[in-house]
Amino acid sequence: MSCATVLLCICGFLLFGLATEAHHRRRCSGVLSARRCTAMRAAGWSSLVAALLAAVIGGGWDFGPVRWTGAVMLGAGAAFLLLNFAPAWICYKRRQRHWED
Amino acid sequence: MSKGFRQSQGFLHTWSGLLLGWILFLVFVAGTIAFYREGLNRWMRPELARVENPMRVLARAQTYLAHKAPHAKSWFIPVATRQSAGSQLFWVPQPDPNAPKGSGRRGGRGRRDTQALIGADGKVATVRETRGGDFFYRLHFDLHYMPVIWARWLVGFASMMMLVAILSGVVTHKKIFRDFFTLRRSKGQRSWLDGHNAVAVLALPFHLMITYTGLVTLMALLMPWAVIANYTDERAIGAVLFPTMPVVERTGRAAPLVDLRRIAADAERRLGAPASSIQVSEPGDAAARITVSQSPISTLNTRTPQLGYDGVTGRLLWQSPPTGAAAETAGVMIGLHAGRFADAGLRFIYFLCGIGGTLMVASGLVLWTVKRRERLPDPRHPHLGFRIVERLNIAVIAGLPLGIAGLFWANRLLDIGMRNRAEWEIHWMFIAWAIAAIVALLVRPRIAWQIVLGLAGALLVALPGYNAVLTPRGMLDAVASGDFMLAGIDTAMFVVGLALLLIARRVALHRSVARPGRRAPSASSAHEERPTL
Numbered sequence: 349m350s351c352a353t354v355l356l357c358i359c360g361f362l363l364f365g366l367a368t369e370a371h372h373r374r375r376c377s378g379v380l381s382a383r384r385c386t387a388m389r390a391a392g393w394s395s396l397v398a399a400l401l402a403a404v405i406g407g408g409w410d411f412g413p414v415r416w417t418g419a420v421m422l423g424a425g426a427a428f429l430l431l432n433f434a435p436a437w438i439c440y441k442r443r444q445r446h447w448e449d
Numbered sequence: 450m451s452k453g454f455r456q457s458q459g460f461l462h463t464w465s466g467l468l469l470g471w472i473l474f475l476v477f478v479a480g481t482i483a484f485y486r487e488g489l490n491r492w493m494r495p496e497l498a499r500v501e502n503p504m505r506v507l508a509r510a511q512t513y514l515a516h517k518a519p520h521a522k523s524w525f526i527p528v529a530t531r532q533s534a535g536s537q538l539f540w541v542p543q544p545d546p547n548a549p550k551g552s553g554r555r556g557g558r559g560r561r562d563t564q565a566l567i568g569a570d571g572k573v574a575t576v577r578e579t580r581g582g583d584f585f586y587r588l589h590f591d592l593h594y595m596p597v598i599w600a601r602w603l604v605g606f607a608s609m610m611m612l613v614a615i616l617s618g619v620v621t622h623k624k625i626f627r628d629f630f631t632l633r634r635s636k637g638q639r640s641w642l643d644g645h646n647a648v649a650v651l652a653l654p655f656h657l658m659i660t661y662t663g664l665v666t667l668m669a670l671l672m673p674w675a676v677i678a679n680y681t682d683e684r685a686i687g688a689v690l691f692p693t694m695p696v697v698e699r700t701g702r703a704a705p706l707v708d709l710r711r712i713a714a715d716a717e718r719r720l721g722a723p724a725s726s727i728q729v730s731e732p733g734d735a736a737a738r739i740t741v742s743q744s745p746i747s748t749l750n751t752r753t754p755q756l757g758y759d760g761v762t763g764r765l766l767w768q769s770p771p772t773g774a775a776a777e778t779a780g781v782m783i784g785l786h787a788g789r790f791a792d793a794g795l796r797f798i799y800f801l802c803g804i805g806g807t808l809m810v811a812s813g814l815v816l817w818t819v820k821r822r823e824r825l826p827d828p829r830h831p832h833l834g835f836r837i838v839e840r841l842n843i844a845v846i847a848g849l850p851l852g853i854a855g856l857f858w859a860n861r862l863l864d865i866g867m868r869n870r871a872e873w874e875i876h877w878m879f880i881a882w883a884i885a886a887i888v889a890l891l892v893r894p895r896i897a898w899q900i901v902l903g904l905a906g907a908l909l910v911a912l913p914g915y916n917a918v919l920t921p922r923g924m925l926d927a928v929a930s931g932d933f934m935l936a937g938i939d940t941a942m943f944v945v946g947l948a949l950l951l952i953a954r955r956v957a958l959h960r961s962v963a964r965p966g967r968r969a970p971s972a973s974s975a976h977e978e979r980p981t982l
Contacts, residue, residue, distance in 0.1 A: 365630040410749050414785065417654050418798040424629075425651050425801070432632040 350406040353416060356399035357423025358430075363392035365431045375431075396420065455620060462617040463817065467838070469607040470814045471845045476604055477810055478849055479589040480659075481803025482582070484788060484796055485941075488934040489582025490534040493860045495920040496576045498569040499932055503529040504710050506536050507727075509571030511709045514540060514732070517565070524729040528713060528744075529567070532934060534581065535574055539564035578870040579860055590667070593875065598670075605667045611660045614813075618649060625650045641819050645812040648805040655802035656809070662786035665779055690776055694757035694767045697736040704735040707763040712739050716756045719765070722747035729760060737761055745789040752780035793933075811846045818842065840889050840897075847901035848885030850949060854908035855881025857942070861915060895956060902953035909946025913939040 365371050367388035372380040399419060404412035482489070491497060500506055506529040514524050521540040529536040540563050568574030580587075587593075592600035619625070625646045632643045649656065669676060680686040706729065713724050725744035731737045737760025743753035757767030772780065784790060788799045818839050825831050831839070859877035863870055885901045892900065916939055917923030927936040 368630055371630055411790070414749070415795060417658075418795050418802075421652050421655060421802060422798055425805075428630060428632070428647060428651060431630050432634075 350402055350415065350419075353399045353403040353406070353419040354422055356395045356402060357416075357419045358426045359423075360392040360395035360399065361424045361427030362430065363388045363395065365427050367392070371431050399423075455623065458617040458620040462614055462621045465610040465617070466614040466810075466813050467817055469610045470810055471841060472603060472607045473611055474807065474810045474814070474845055475592075475849060476589055476607060477803060477807040478853070479585045481800060481807060482853070483586040483589050484791075484799050484803060485934075485938060486582035486586050487532045487534070488938050489585070491532075491581075492922075492935055492938045493579045493581040493857075494534050494576040495916070495922045497534055497566075497574055499930070500529045500531055500533060500535060500569045502569075503531070504713070505571055506567050506569065507713060508708070508710050510536050510538050510567045511706070513565065513567065513573065514538065515706065518542070518563070519733050521732060522730065524727075524732055526709070526727045526729070528724050528726060529569075530723070530744075534566075535569060536567040537564065538567060577860070577863075577865050578867075579874055580871050584856075584875060593879070601667055601670055605664065605671045608660055608663045608667070612657075612664070615649075615653075615656055615660060619653075622646050622649075638816075638819050638823070641812055641816045645809060645816055648808045648812065652802040652805035652809075655799075656806055658785060659802075659806065662782040665782040666786055668779070690772070691752070692755075692769050692772075694738055694740055694755075697731070697738055699731050700735045702735040703733055704737065704761045706732050706737055706760050707739075707758075709739070712741060712758050712763055715763070715765070716741035716743075716758075719756060720754060725753070732760065735761060738766070745784065747790070749784045749790055750777060750780035751784040751787065751789060752776060814838075814842050814846065839894050843889035843894060843897045843901060844882075844886040847898060847905065847949075848882050848889065850945070851885045851901055851905035851908070852878040852882030854905050854912075854946075857912055858908060861912070861920075898956045899953045902949045902956070906946045906949030906951075906953060909942045910950065912946075913943050 366376055367380070367385045369380060378384075400413070400416045403416035403419065406412065407415050491499070507526065510526050514521070514526070518524065518540040520543060522543050524538065524540045526538045527533065527536050542563060566574045566576060568576075590601060590604050591597050592603065622642075628643075628646070629650055632647060633639045664671065676686055680689075709727055709729075713727065716724050720741075720743045723744040723746065724741045725746075726742050728740045728742075729737060730740075739758040739760050741756045741758070743755070745751050745753050747753075752772060755769040756765060758764065759766050788796060791799055818835065821835055822828060822831075825835065856874055856878035859874045863873055863877075867873060885905075888900055889897045891897075913924055917925060922932070922935055924936050924939045927933070927939070
């Protein structure tokens, strides 16, 4: 399993997740504008594509896509757990208290 | 129009999932465990040391067979690896011309006298009689206590329903992709639905792949017409799909067999991959032939190439012809399904996805009751159908883990010299499972969930402790010797046991705290958009 593939997939899905209204409000500062949402999703897709390239370079065209699919599922799972279960202080907000009350 | 379509898909999803859900649960659990079949083969034989030098085991296997069965019809020697439980070899004696037809087949009682397990030190290992992880592999598609053909039809039908449930599920819960990152905790039905969706979508590529390729493994049984239409003789299709080296008549002239290590090394050089098994026909005869199969860890295709050698000179005589596109496709699909090629990391992902599938089936089954409980006219006396589903859920979802824990404990505790020990291990699994079913029938559901889950969890959590104290291969010893497979299996049992205990505790707390105030919030949430499950 190539580490780069997995890390890129986790990054990709974290970006997808943070591009949703609820998670963005919880963990990012600023408003989720339509433009920012598009940009984050584009970045997410790019990192998934980069992950595929990394997997194919590491494992060739027969094992690469299989490993990539595995890494995509792992990345999605890790992002899901991080976004829903990571403690609230892991966030990019500067003043989170102010926002929560 | 689209509403109607979604609702009809919802109906399909509910009922295709419910009716075969309990079988699917068993299939998922057994299949998930079977990804660690080799590891469990070793875990369930704690007497065996890990193989450090496979070629030495091979040489000793040849010495043993030459002494024990010099005139056998054929020998079959799996090439040991660092992950395998020694080398479980067997031989087929020369057919007795006087014996009645059909009695010469492998299996049954005769099998035990024509096999041996060569351990890491090259000696015949005396280990407890067990089917090890192979049991879960067979349970996955052959079930148990029933004719294999019926079991495969049943599992095949369940897989088809699974495919229906997955596809209709994607339509029914159409918001799963948008709501993917959302998990609303402690919200009753919504939380169950979110959890069900999360495990389903997370591993959706896996679920689709495993169900579809699972059907491919059974395709010759489920849809035999293409074969029937094109081949009149069963042996002809066998020869096309699984080509073998031409058979040679025994000459009767004795000739020493070449060193199998040399053949294995040559084959591995030519194949560019490890060898998985060596078959010798007519050993000790001038017409001896050796077939070496390539290990499936090096390729996606399970139908790996073979090489045939002259058993006396060691000359390469035959190479299996390249298979056709259809056979190759089927081989790759079966390879994807079984994941034999997977290295440690990918295998773990397979395992996690399998757990995801298990949770998906289990949460779907529970969701059926959660959804209907709120709408029951009288929650104290639910109708018969509801009660059947509720009790069956406990008997299967909580009962199967208890049965498996029972199997593992039987593996450790049954007398080593017991007759039919391997079968009794399996009987104990079903005895423990039956006890769980009885509890599920007799005790109130909330209490039954706690008893069965708690017992299964406690048994699994205690196993690594037993191993550490009373076997030479406990967690600490395994880590110290770098044997992370055994350490990982112990850890997995502990973690799964702990999870079961936590769920049991959650059920207990849920009853005392959330029950009285439960109807109010659920009534208000009923006006929100209700998922059309």
